[in-house]
Amino acid sequence: MTAARTPSLSTRDLTIRFGGHVAVNGVTAEFYPGTLTVIVGPNGAGKTTYFNLVSGQLPASAGSVHLAGVDITRLGPAKRTQLGIGRAFQLTNLFPNLTVMENVRLAVQGRARAGMKMFSVWSDHKELIARAEHFLERVNLAGKRAAWVATLSHGDQRKLEVAILLALEPSVMMFDEPTAGMSVDEVPVVLDLIHQVKRDANKTVLLVEHKMDVVRALADRIIVLHNGTLVADGKPAEVMQSKIVQEAYLGTPEPA
Numbered sequence: 001m002t003a004a005r006t007p008s009l010s011t012r013d014l015t016i017r018f019g020g021h022v023a024v025n026g027v028t029a030e031f032y033p034g035t036l037t038v039i040v041g042p043n044g045a046g047k048t049t050y051f052n053l054v055s056g057q058l059p060a061s062a063g064s065v066h067l068a069g070v071d072i073t074r075l076g077p078a079k080r081t082q083l084g085i086g087r088a089f090q091l092t093n094l095f096p097n098l099t100v101m102e103n104v105r106l107a108v109q110g111r112a113r114a115g116m117k118m119f120s121v122w123s124d125h126k127e128l129i130a131r132a133e134h135f136l137e138r139v140n141l142a143g144k145r146a147a148w149v150a151t152l153s154h155g156d157q158r159k160l161e162v163a164i165l166l167a168l169e170p171s172v173m174m175f176d177e178p179t180a181g182m183s184v185d186e187v188p189v190v191l192d193l194i195h196q197v198k199r200d201a202n203k204t205v206l207l208v209e210h211k212m213d214v215v216r217a218l219a220d221r222i223i224v225l226h227n228g229t230l231v232a233d234g235k236p237a238e239v240m241q242s243k244i245v246q247e248a249y250l251g252t253p254e255p256a
Ligand SMILES: Nc1ncnc2c1ncn2[C@@H]1O[C@H](COP(=O)(O)OP(=O)(O)OP(=O)(O)O)[C@@H](O)[C@H]1O
Pocket: 018, 023, 041, 042, 043, 044, 045, 046, 047, 048, 049, 050
């Protein structure tokens, strides 16, 4: 008999109502480490709202959110970040009037304080800089370490967000449309980064994405939301072929 695994993240009957409108309607799903799940659905399906409920930006009207089995439904976004839920691409994590290096160093410092008190006591400035440098190299931004964030291109800002996310070392990583607004040459860099993240067997990755080529390139699993309800959940090939997805989302049949 094998022991049941505890999901790193789960939602149970998660629901939010805005007045009479149910934007997320009883969504139950479990997410495990080493799996990248892409959440798809038409405009207004509730994808971003679901993300907001998981990261704590919005309070649930009903249902619950669990992180490694612990109910975090009543916790705010800062506490959830501390516990291991990291979200990128809202561009709200960035300090525009600081340099690229300073932004990552703050994340490294924050992580050191939250997780490893001794490290925080002993780590000197040099150590923090070296760690920040490591994350900047991973996202190809080391050459721009001294640039002011406000002067970066949109693509570079997104890469910086990934560096900050990596520096915070969350167990659950959430990406909102990672390639939105990027130039063609910037897209592969970010996709490659997410590939790297997903190779880490300890990370649980969730992505909201519209572009089907990105979904195909990254997804281990696809969840489809429609009118706030989870209508399909499974391996990409199965979900892409399912009748509900063809009708409700893709519009045209996927080639077999
Ligand atoms: N704060 C809010 N107040 C009122 N209605 C909201 C709020 N946030 C979202 N909604 C509504 O909830 C529904 C789901 O919106 P949401 O942004 O989650 O969809 P989405 O699937 O992310 O869409 P898109 O792909 O266009 O980003 C929409 O009808 C939206 O108008």
